[in-house]
Amino acid sequence: MVVVPCGRGGLSADDRSLVGRACGLASELGVPVLAALVGGAEDDAGQIKGPADAVVIPVSASHAADHGPVVATLAGMVRDAGCLAVLAPGTRAGNEIAARLAARLGAGFAAGCRSLEIDADGAICAERDVYAGRATATVAFAGGSPVIATVVPGLAYSGPRGPSGAGVTPAVRVFDIPLGATPAVEVERTWHPGPWEMQLSEAEVVVAGGRGVCSPEDFELLAELAGLLGGAVAASRPVVDAGLLPVSRQVGLSGQTVAPRLYIAVGISGSPHHVIGMRGAGSVVAINRDPHAPIFERADVRLVGDAREILADLISRLRAAGQRPAVERAAGLAGLLQV
Amino acid sequence: MRIVVCLATVVDPEVRVNVSRLRREPGDLPRLVNAADACALEAALRLKDSLPGARVEAVTVGPPTSVGALRWALALGADDAELLWDEVFSGCDCGGVARILAAAIRRRQADLVLCGTVASDGSGGAVGPMLAELLKIPLVATASSLVVRDGTAHVERRLGPGGRAAVRCALPALVTVEEGSFGLRYARVRDRLAARRAEIPVVSASDLGVAPGEVGTAGAKVVVRALSGPKPNPKGISLPDVSLSPEDQLAQLMSGGLGLANGAPSASSPGSADQVEEAVNFLIERGFADLGEGFAWNAGHVRQGTQARRHDVSH
Numbered sequence: 001m002v003v004v005p006c007g008r009g010g011l012s013a014d015d016r017s018l019v020g021r022a023c024g025l026a027s028e029l030g031v032p033v034l035a036a037l038v039g040g041a042e043d044d045a046g047q048i049k050g051p052a053d054a055v056v057i058p059v060s061a062s063h064a065a066d067h068g069p070v071v072a073t074l075a076g077m078v079r080d081a082g083c084l085a086v087l088a089p090g091t092r093a094g095n096e097i098a099a100r101l102a103a104r105l106g107a108g109f110a111a112g113c114r115s116l117e118i119d120a121d122g123a124i125c126a127e128r129d130v131y132a133g134r135a136t137a138t139v140a141f142a143g144g145s146p147v148i149a150t151v152v153p154g155l156a157y158s159g160p161r162g163p164s165g166a167g168v169t170p171a172v173r174v175f176d177i178p179l180g181a182t183p184a185v186e187v188e189r190t191w192h193p194g195p196w197e198m199q200l201s202e203a204e205v206v207v208a209g210g211r212g213v214c215s216p217e218d219f220e221l222l223a224e225l226a227g228l229l230g231g232a233v234a235a236s237r238p239v240v241d242a243g244l245l246p247v248s249r250q251v252g253l254s255g256q257t258v259a260p261r262l263y264i265a266v267g268i269s270g271s272p273h274h275v276i277g278m279r280g281a282g283s284v285v286a287i288n289r290d291p292h293a294p295i296f297e298r299a300d301v302r303l304v305g306d307a308r309e310i311l312a313d314l315i316s317r318l319r320a321a322g323q324r325p326a327v328e329r330a331a332g333l334a335g336l337l338q339v
Numbered sequence: 340m341r342i343v344v345c346l347a348t349v350v351d352p353e354v355r356v357n358v359s360r361l362r363r364e365p366g367d368l369p370r371l372v373n374a375a376d377a378c379a380l381e382a383a384l385r386l387k388d389s390l391p392g393a394r395v396e397a398v399t400v401g402p403p404t405s406v407g408a409l410r411w412a413l414a415l416g417a418d419d420a421e422l423l424w425d426e427v428f429s430g431c432d433c434g435g436v437a438r439i440l441a442a443a444i445r446r447r448q449a450d451l452v453l454c455g456t457v458a459s460d461g462s463g464g465a466v467g468p469m470l471a472e473l474l475k476i477p478l479v480a481t482a483s484s485l486v487v488r489d490g491t492a493h494v495e496r497r498l499g500p501g502g503r504a505a506v507r508c509a510l511p512a513l514v515t516v517e518e519g520s521f522g523l524r525y526a527r528v529r530d531r532l533a534a535r536r537a538e539i540p541v542v543s544a545s546d547l548g549v550a551p552g553e554v555g556t557a558g559a560k561v562v563v564r565a566l567s568g569p570k571p572n573p574k575g576i577s578l579p580d581v582s583l584s585p586e587d588q589l590a591q592l593m594s595g596g597l598g599l600a601n602g603a604p605s606a607s608s609p610g611s612a613d614q615v616e617e618a619v620n621f622l623i624e625r626g627f628a629d630l631g632e633g634f635a636w637n638a639g640h641v642r643q644g645t646q647a648r649r650h651d652v653s654h
Contacts, residue, residue, distance in 0.1 A: 096468045109560070130566070231501065305614075
């Protein structure tokens with residue numbers, strides 16, 4: 001069984017990869033796959049490729065913040081179906097729901113697994129990072145079924161996906177959770193602090209500007225991009241020395257060390273003093289005029305050209321694709337399943 | 340009002356340790372109070388300052404060497420501390436720890452339970468939610484600020500990628516606190532000395548009423564079979580274009596795969612017209628651009644690093 005918490009956008013690439021992973025594991029074990037889409041709509045089930053039946057559990061707006069009823073429902077489903085394993089994405093919502101499910105069912109739980117395998121004895125094994133990433137533990141689930149694991153998001157799955165399921169229409173049903181009158185946890189409002197107020201230490205997306213974009217107009221563009229992606233604006237040392245931004249926004253050896261999921265370096269050459277502050281970033285997008293800039297060595301996506309043009313192009317394409325600033329998106333979050 | 344704070348000690352995340360060192364009993368490595376739990380304690384102490392008659396009680400599951408964390412909590416202002424330890428507790432997985440804490444908290448009849456969202460040693464933030472489920476109280480996770488008024492907790496939460504939510508929840512409840520949410524206070528020297536002399540009771544399995552088969556190695560549903568070196572996420576390697584001269588090849592390597600091949604920008608990557616298109620696709624695929632109406636919610640990952648202040652518990 002796979003539990004996928006969804007927003008109104010449906011399934012992401014990570015979710016689909018997770019379903020593929022579950023199908024692969026299930027075909028090795030010889031069991032069917034049930035995908036539980038929590039908080040989604042019935043059409044989202046169509047995005048699942050693979051022989052998985054789908055159950056859509058819509059979440060009502062007033063009860064979105066309390067995951068208790070969702071967990072109770074999932075526990076009932078797991079028991080009724082006699083599931084051997086439950087997979088969920090290793091995001092905050094996924095970890096929370098999966099952990100609560102494990103406590104409810106008395107099942108073994110491993111969070112943040114990088115890989116799942118079946119060993120020679122037929123037990124399910126997983127590999128996960130422990131000791132703050134300093135070691136990798138191979139763990140075995142030794143408590144009987146069910147086994148609950150969450151998988152690190154962002155790791156593409158390239159293993160076997162089981163039978164293709166083409167020609168078989170998976171069954172989709174919608175399950176409404178019985179709810180109490182008042183929710184245990186209520187959301188009063190949701191918001192986003194905006195790219196200038198957000199602290200670098202907690203930002204998951206950081207858009208940083210360097211000497212190449214050292215002017216207020218350029219930083220307006222950077223702030224616009226950061227606003228679209230829900231991130232924070234940062235700068236390297238030359239910008240802070242020029243007085244454009246306060247030291248609290250500096251990333252580097254004499255500034256802060258950040259480890260966001262996405263780091264966009266605009267007009268930054270990538271000298272070691274700066275790079276040491278952003279080494280821990282998950283993905284790096286670098287924009288620079290100079291194709292030999294050292295920053296490109298660290299970058300996953302490399303954009304060469306005039307920063308202003310590229311930024312303007314990027315922003316317009318994102319807006320054209322339907323991306324809205326995080327500040328607007330956050331206001332409408334209250335009714336969605338809370339991450 | 341009774342507030343119970345669950346503390347965990349972890350191996351100092353900033354110390355470089357070899358895997359072979361971790362494989363042997365990591366008992367004498369420098370240990371700290373987990374940064375998120377330290378923020379949870381600070382939140383509890385601030386509530387105690389603002390609410391008359393509130394009591395803060397600290398509990399830890401761990402061998403007697405973890406008692407330093409409790410002494411530190413007492414020095415900062417906790418009213419009471421308890422160490423939960425028994426021989427049968429060794430080898431617990433996160434479910435076992437949650438069961439032990441649940442038994443201890445049920446004995447105390449707490450109004451509010453606080454703990455950190457995630458411990459850097461690696462159960463991935465499981466204990467808090469499991470504890471809420473076992474105690475059958477509502478859970479508010481990833482809190483960055485917390486106020487209690489008239490039996491209701493008003494919590495400001497950090498959502499996935501940067502969003503915030505203001506949430507209210509009736510007590511009793513469990514709130515997990517994000518690290519870095521609070522500026523931590525310092526203990527006065529005389530309080531630290533007094534805490535060093537304090538008697539901290541050790542509570543055993545039989546006191547808690549926990550069956551040995553449910554905890555420790557006997558009750559562990561997840562067993563660590565092997566510990567190997569860290570496996571960082573792979574980054575792409577760029578190979579130089581052999582049709583270039585050696586200087587150009589070097590330039591291409593140094594710039595991570597870009598560079599001019601015979602004066603023209605290389606077609607597949609950047610420098611070409613659809614590089615921005617590729618970038619947008621990258622953002623969408625990785626979940627940074629959420630084109631629907633919700634946030635990019637699969638983007639809320641659980642962090643394990645820490646930059647918060649360190650609290651040495653080797654008292």
